[in-house]
Amino acid sequence: MNNTYYQSLIDTAKAILEENWVGTHTKPSFFLYPHQWNWDSGFISVGYSSYMQKRAQQEIYTLFAGQWKNGMVPQIVFDPDSLGGYFPEPGFWQTEKSGLVKEGKLTSGITMPPVHATVCRKIFERAKDKKESEIFLENMYPKLKRFHEYLYRYRDPKQEGLVYIRHPWESGVDNSPTWDKPLKSIKVDKSKLPPYERKDLSKGVPKEQRPTDEEYDRYVFLVDLFRRLNYDDIAIDAESPFKVQDILFNSILNRANKDLIFIADIIGEDSSDISKLASKTTASMQKKLWNRKQGIFNDYDLYNDNEIGVETASGFLPLYSGDATVKQAKKLYKYLESASFCAMHQGNCFSVPNFNMMHEEFDQVNYWRGPIWINMNWMLYHGLKSYGFREKAMSVMEDILELVRLYGFREYYDPYKGMGYGTNSFSWTAALFIDTVYEMDYPEEVIM
Ligand code: DGY
Numbered sequence: 112m113n114n115t116y117y118q119s120l121i122d123t124a125k126a127i128l129e130e131n132w133v134g135t136h137t138k139p140s141f142f143l144y145p146h147q148w149n150w151d152s153g154f155i156s157v158g159y160s161s162y163m164q165k166r167a168q169q170e171i172y173t174l175f176a177g178q179w180k181n182g183m184v185p186q187i188v189f190d191p192d193s194l195g196g197y198f199p200e201p202g203f204w205q206t207e208k209s210g211l212v213k214e215g216k217l218t219s220g221i222t223m224p225p226v227h228a229t230v231c232r233k234i235f236e237r238a239k240d241k242k243e244s245e246i247f248l249e250n251m252y253p254k255l256k257r258f259h260e261y262l263y264r265y266r267d268p269k270q271e272g273l274v275y276i277r278h279p280w281e282s283g284v285d286n287s288p289t290w291d292k293p294l295k296s297i298k299v300d301k302s303k304l305p306p307y308e309r310k311d312l313s314k315g316v317p318k319e320q321r322p323t324d325e326e327y328d329r330y331v332f333l334v335d336l337f338r339r340l341n342y343d344d345i346a347i348d349a350e351s352p353f354k355v356q357d358i359l360f361n362s363i364l365n366r367a368n369k370d371l372i373f374i375a376d377i378i379g380e381d382s383s384d385i386s387k388l389a390s391k392t393t394a395s396m397q398k399k400l401w402n403r404k405q406g407i408f409n410d411y412d413l414y415n416d417n418e419i420g421v422e423t424a425s426g427f428l429p430l431y432s433g434d435a436t437v438k439q440a441k442k443l444y445k446y447l448e449s450a451s452f453c454a455m456h457q458g459n460c461f462s463v464p465n466f467n468m469m470h471e472e473f474d475q476v477n478y479w480r481g482p483i484w485i486n487m488n489w490m491l492y493h494g495l496k497s498y499g500f501r502e503k504a505m506s507v508m509e510d511i512l513e514l515v516r517l518y519g520f521r522e523y524y525d526p527y528k529g530m531g532y533g534t535n536s537f538s539w540t541a542a543l544f545i546d547t548v549y550e551m552d553y554p555e556e557v558i559m
Pocket of ligand 1: 186198280285311
């Protein structure tokens with residue numbers, strides 16, 4: 112099978128991106144997510160890189176135009192023309208109190224996984240006009256570096272080389288079971304919460320596929336805390352009851368560190384400081400976040416000072432970042448290739464479910480509590496391939512193609528019945544489908 116076999120689906124994928132493109136950036140989906148999202152734009156740009164270089168660059172430029180003065184790249188850059196259909200929007204975030212938002216920009220007050228150096232490298236590698244693309248790298252390098260520096264400066268209080276997230280939305284995997292314990296330990300007095308109205312439940316996605324009201328109360332509690340502290344990083348570090356060293360976030364960061372070093376080499380910049388940080392992150396991930404008993408990586412709750420032993424697809428991402436030792440990689444493979452995460456040839460399921468399917472709280476329809484997400488498959492496919500687990504890599508990749516072929520460009524998919532859930536015409540599903548088919552014809556080099 113090659114590009115031609117998938118041509119009509121590629122055409123549909125491109126049409127979806129076109130529909131969600133608003134002239135400066137791409138909405139993740141037309142109604143449910145009507146602004147620009149941080150890591151979504153990264154994955155979307157990967158899709159563009161194989162057929163519309165300028166657009167791929169524009170997507171990233173627009174996102175980084177919203178970069179804060181302290182280097183943070185916000186989770187959402189709001190589109191002034193699309194306000195009114197999402198919660199929380201600028202009036203709730205009140206990020207102007209921070210003094211850190213650029214003139215004329217409207218953004219949320221938290222960040223998201225820093226996939227962008229990896230994406231910029233991919234854009235460069237795909238470019239036909241290398242000279243022009245080098246200018247793009249030159250423009251982006253200082254911005255990317257400031258983002259990474261922000262994370263290490265303000266999110267790694269003990270200088271372990273592991274950064275923390277301060278809100279589940281910062282992970283991108285909003286209601287992953289990983290957050291259950293840390294969120295439950297936050298005592299919320301509902302009468303003291305600012306009034307708010309969820310908008311996500313009126314967009315045609317059934318309630319059972321979305322986070323609960325209890326979760327939203329905690330999401331809101333944290334946003335309210337941050338805005339009361341005027342988004343002061345030092346004050347938030349002292350007061351936030353949610354500080355988690357997330358394996359997904361740190362894996363994506365360290366993959367991006369390595370790609371930032373690659374970019375620095377191309378444009379002749381010195382990256383020795385990033386190299387030092389990257390090595391420290393690798394060592395700490397291997398030591399502190401490795402769950403030897405289960406053979407998977409886990410998150411660490413810095414606030415409550417304990418390991419969060421919850422097994423989700425995030426725990427395999429050190430394959431994607433190249434940070435698992437060979438011994439750890441073998442254990443990861445064994446666990447990933449088990450009934451817990453839908454083994455190859457099992458027949459009744461697709462891979463990779465976002466949560467251990469054998470767990471009593473596995474939920475095959477709910478957002479990040481069970482379903483398959485195309486961006487996770489995409490990262491794991493690349494990770495497995497780079498460690499030489501070729502057959503499994505191919506099977507994870509084939510499931511990307513099959514899920515889309517059978518059920519359309521959905522936000523997430525049921526690992527058992529193979530139904531699609533969440534929103535329709537989801538941009539990163541379209542973009543990463545395009546990339547996956549492109550890779551079949553023009554495979555990248557094995558990176559390790
Ligand atoms: C949402 O609104 O569900 C988003 O994922 C938050 O970023």
